[in-house]
Amino acid sequence: MRTTKTPDVVIRRLATYLRLLEEREYYLGQYISSSELGELAGVTPAQVRKDLDMFGEFGKQGVGYPVRHLKRQLIHILKVDKPSNITIVGVGELGSAFARYLTRNPSGRRGEGADAFRVAALFDVDPIKVGQCVGGLRVDHLDDLEARVKEMDIKIALLTVPAPVAQEVLDRVVKTGIKLFVNFAPVRLKAPDDVRVNHADVSLELHQLGYYL
Amino acid sequence: MRTTKTPDVVIRRLATYLRLLEEREYYLGQYISSSELGELAGVTPAQVRKDLDMFGEFGKQGVGYPVRHLKRQLIHILKVDKPSNITIVGVGELGSAFARYLTRNPSGRRGEGADAFRVAALFDVDPIKVGQCVGGLRVDHLDDLEARVKEMDIKIALLTVPAPVAQEVLDRVVKTGIKLFVNFAPVRLKAPDDVRVNHADVSLELHQLGYYL
Known part of the structure; x- marks a missing residue:
């Protein structure tokens, strides 16, 4: 499941840095220091410098990073400079919520990276759901997945299916050539080495927080 | 925001180990090796040993970890051995989805840690939502938050409110004494040092995945 030598936590922090820069207004030519x-971001200045140094020299000693340039670089590194099509597989409550949220508000943010992810197709196997419209999109049957993935050039799948079928659904979607997944079912999924599955379920979040009770 | 010296990533892996052990059936007296x-979990055997060694000697050289004992220890470390009350603040689409999901299927899992988190209260400010029933629970007005938090001894809040009001809502909930949060709004929130906010929004997940496109 490793496709790069850059640790996942670094990529996660880069996505956070980008969000922080996008959330705020900066004047033209403004710099931001690693301390700021x-x-x-809730990390040390040294951590910021180390993370960014992995990808190039974006800053100037004693001055900081030119915000506009840094944003562009982060957008480039995270490849959110052109839109990617995503699909949501499993249009239950969570899948519907994400579908409505992401179609209304692409990728949930403003700024240059705002249109980075576009929900292009929804899938389910429930005959009651198939054919219905959610977030302006028609729900397709999972049987049409392969054709639609090719047609729409879908790169990322959000899995919002029940835990007992999540592995089976993942295996099926992997066969269509999609290599990037976010799994929201409370179950750890196995995937081939060249496939990345991020686990993002609420119960894992809760269990981690338990430690800090 | 640091309340412990154990890195967050270790705690996240412990929660994953526990889930993996809970997902499978093990016979009485069975051992599991760090390789297995x-x-x-998708990590090296050395990583497993290092993570677990931080909390005690749970395994036997050449034999592995006794599964039953290891599960108990993980449940104990992650403090999911007794139920904690949680609240969901913001009963929009995502909040409702979580409310229904978590009330139907406490903490989303089976086994000894299954009842670890109990949704005890839902809050919103929308007069249309307040008084409605979601997942078997009545939606309360945010004005009643402080009283309900004390009454129900609520320890954790899931924030599923719109991004523009997320900081304001967090500040308000922090005042009631809750110190553990999962924020699903696509915005980075600031909190006092003794308060922990995990960010778990779908757009951050997508932006991280972009890197691997």
């Missing part, structure tokens, strides 16, 4: 960015 | 557990 670290303060916003 | 690592294989399931």
Whole structure:
């Protein structure tokens, strides 16, 4: 499941840095120091410098990072500079919520990276759901997955299916050539080495928080 | 925001190990090796041993970890051995989806840790939502938050409110004494040092995946 030598936590922080820069207004030519960015992100200035140094020299000693340039670089590194089509598989409550949210508000943010992810298709196997319209999109049957993935050049799938069928559904979607997944079912999924599955379920979040009770 | 010296990633892996052990059937007295557990979790055997060694000597050289004992220890470390009350603030689409999901299927899992998190209260400010029933629970007005948090001894809040009001709502909930949050709004929130906010929004997940496109 490793496709790169850059640790996942670094990529996660880069996505956070980008969000922080996008959330705020900066004037043309403004700089941000590693201390300021670290303060916003909740990490040390050294961590910020180390993370960014992995991808190039974006800053100037004693001045900081030119915000506009840094944003562009982060957008480029995270490849959100052109839109990618995504699909939501499983149009239950959570899948519907994401479908409505992401179609209304692509990728949930403003700024240059705002249109980075576009929900292009929804899938389910429930005959009651197939054919219905959710978030302006028609729900397709999972049997049509392969054709639609090719047609729409879908790169990422959000899996919002029940835990007992999640592995089976993942295996099926993997066969269509999609290699990037976010799984929201409370079950750990196995995938081939060249496939990345991020696990993002609420119960895992809760169990982690338990430690800090 | 640091309340412990154990890195968050370790806690996240412990929660994953526990889930993996809960998902499978093990016979009484069965052992699992660090290689087997690592294989399931997608980490090296050395990582498994290092993570678990931080909390005690749970395994036997050359034999592995006694599954039953290891599960108990993980449940104990993650403090999911007794139920904690949680609240969902913001009963929009995502909040409703979580409310229905978590009330139907407490903490989304089976086994000894299954009742670890109980949704005890739902809050919103929308007069249309307040008084409605979602997942078997009545939606309360945010004005009643402080009283309900004390009454129900609520320890964790899931924030599923729109991004523009997320900081304001967090500040308000922090005042009631809740110190653990999962924020699903696509915005980075600031909190006092003794408050932990995990960010778990779908757009951040997507932006991370972009890197692997």
